[in-house]
Amino acid sequence: MEEELNDASKAKWYTIxxxxxxxxxxxxxxxxxxxxxxxxxxxxxxxxxxxxxxDLFHIAxxxxxxxxxYYELEKTDAEGWPHYxxxxxxxxKNLLEQEIYLKKLxxxxxxxxxxxS
Numbered sequence: 001m002e003e004e005l006n007d008a009s010k011a012k013w014y015t016i017x018x019x020x021x022x023x024x025x026x027x028x029x030x031x032x033x034x035x036x037x038x039x040x041x042x043x044x045x046x047x048x049x050x051x052x053x054x055d056l057f058h059i060a061x062x063x064x065x066x067x068x069x070y071y072e073l074e075k076t077d078a079e080g081w082p083h084y085x086x087x088x089x090x091x092x093k094n095l096l097e098q099e100i101y102l103k104k105l106x107x108x109x110x111x112x113x114x115x116x117s
Contacts, residue, residue, distance in 0.1 A: 005103060012107045015116050030099065033106055034060040040113070041082055055081065064105035065090065 005013060020036065021027045028036070038056025039045060041063050048056060062071040062084035071084040093101060110116045 005100060009104060009107055012111075012116060013103050016106065016110050019116070030102060031057065036060075037063060037106070037109060043080060059084075064102065064109055067105055067108055 016033070017027060020033065024032075034057050035053065037060035038058075041059050042056065059082055062073075063082075065071045066073065066084065070086065070088055070090055072087050074083045074085040076082050107116075
């Protein structure tokens with residue numbers, strides 16, 4: 001696995017962070033970005049309880065990892081919450097590898113959602 005993002009990916013990552021900072025008034029960390037992705041996937045913009053916020057992180061992570069075949073959308077429940085099933089184990093990555101891997105998947109998500117080009 002690459003230990004860092006290439007220059008094109010870095011530029012896209014900074015575009016995402018800058019655009020979100022403009023939109024929300026502060027620079028988001030990875031948790032903030034996952035929260036936003038989770039809200040987009042749920043399709044609800046409201047105040048969430050603590051447990052629901054954890055569910056939003058899970059939704060976002062599953063959505064991102066579904067690009068690589070680790071999760072698959074199983075169903076959406078009556079309240080609109082997506083449910084994913086694990087397809088294959090992710091394996092062990094150190095924290096730096098996890099962060100870089102997630103950044104690449106976030107970039108893919110924003111590209112596929114038409115939020116960046």
